[in-house]
Amino acid sequence: MKTTSGFQKMKSSGEKIAMMTAYDAPSARGAEQAGVDLILVGDSAGMVVHGYDSTVPVTLEDMILHTKAVRRGAPDTFVVTDMPFLTYHEGTKETVQNARRLIQEGGAHAVKMEGAGNVVDSISALTSGGVPVMAHLGLTPQSVGVLGGYKVQGKSDEAAHALLEEAKEIESAGAFSIVLECVPKQLAELVSKQLSIPVIGIGAGKDTDGQVLVYHDVIGYGNGFVPKFVKQYSDVDSIIEKAIAEYVNEVKEQRFPEEQHTFTMKEEQLKSFYGGVK
Numbered sequence: 001m002k003t004t005s006g007f008q009k010m011k012s013s014g015e016k017i018a019m020m021t022a023y024d025a026p027s028a029r030g031a032e033q034a035g036v037d038l039i040l041v042g043d044s045a046g047m048v049v050h051g052y053d054s055t056v057p058v059t060l061e062d063m064i065l066h067t068k069a070v071r072r073g074a075p076d077t078f079v080v081t082d083m084p085f086l087t088y089h090e091g092t093k094e095t096v097q098n099a100r101r102l103i104q105e106g107g108a109h110a111v112k113m114e115g116a117g118n119v120v121d122s123i124s125a126l127t128s129g130g131v132p133v134m135a136h137l138g139l140t141p142q143s144v145g146v147l148g149g150y151k152v153q154g155k156s157d158e159a160a161h162a163l164l165e166e167a168k169e170i171e172s173a174g175a176f177s178i179v180l181e182c183v184p185k186q187l188a189e190l191v192s193k194q195l196s197i198p199v200i201g202i203g204a205g206k207d208t209d210g211q212v213l214v215y216h217d218v219i220g221y222g223n224g225f226v227p228k229f230v231k232q233y234s235d236v237d238s239i240i241e242k243a244i245a246e247y248v249n250e251v252k253e254q255r256f257p258e259e260q261h262t263f264t265m266k267e268e269q270l271k272s273f274y275g276g277v278k
């Protein structure tokens with residue numbers, strides 16, 4: 001299993017890091033077997049699995065349950081779990097308690113948290129307690145209410161400078177990696193070069209140290225809206241719809257189940273059974 005030192009080596013050698021989300025055992029198994037370097041149990045689960053319109057309603061219990069399932073499906077892959085909305089903002093004591101549950105109960109190897117500012121203290125507290133932390137800057141979906149929508153971040157000179165400074169603070173606080181979401185590619189490249197820890201991009205261009213995408217986006221499963229930065233490598237929705245429509249049709253037309261899907265009783269047993277029926 002690759003771990004934090006492995007990801008650091010990948011950055012040094014220029015080998016790109018391929019990260020993907022997973023939320024349950026089968027998605028995690030697929031990711032592991034296909035060679036994903038690390039799995040993120042993202043709070044995007046709230047949107048792609050539970051049908052909420054943001055990540056805000058996701059709870060710690062939800063993330064523990066998803067993490068347990070992912071670990072069972074991908075026992076040999078490093079698993080990072082998102083700390084949900086407002087579970088790392090009431091001081092380091094509560095942050096440590098909540099991260100402890102994701103790790104001890106969920107089985108996460110590391111946790112991820114969005115933003116800088118006060119969050120930097122939480123990152124220090126966790127890393128000094130032995131918990132690897134991944135940070136997340138740029139478009140931070142848990143702050144959708146403050147950001148006023150899912151928009152590209154760091155576009156102005158001022159915002160770009162602020163983001164670079166935050167990234168440096170996060171590195172100093174001991175984070176092992178940073179996710180950079182929805183920023184101009186030139187800013188993402190600069191941050192990746194200025195930091196020694198791996199920068200994983202999503203909607204941040206090709207010059208970061210790695211990429212992350214949501215499982216459902218990669219395979220084309222269950223999406224209405226697809227962000228510009230997504231490449232769908234399959235159209236699983238159409239495969240699912242075709243299979244289910246065929247099933248429904250065969251039931252209606254009595255072509256399913258067939259002999260091979262059916263259990264039968266032996267002749268003698270049948271006789272005594274029928275004989276016993278009143």
Ligand SMILES: Nc1nc(=O)c2c([nH]1)NC[C@@H]1CN(c3ccc(C(=O)N[C@@H](CCC(=O)O)C(=O)O)cc3)CN21
Nearest residue numbers: 044047048055141150151152214216217226227228229
């Ligand atoms: N399926 C899915 N994929 C994701 O990548 C994802 C989620 N869900 N849920 C949690 C967050 C939310 N994310 C999002 C959602 C929407 C946009 C979006 O609408 N982007 C616009 C850019 C708008 C602009 O130009 O500023 C786009 O057109 O892609 C971006 C990231 C990323 N995460």
Ligand SMILES: CC(C)C(=O)C(=O)O
Nearest residue numbers: 021042043044179212
């Ligand atoms: C999109 C990634 C970075 C994420 O935070 C999530 O899936 O929740």
Ligand SMILES: [Mg+2]
Nearest residue numbers: 042043044082
């Ligand atoms: Mg997330």
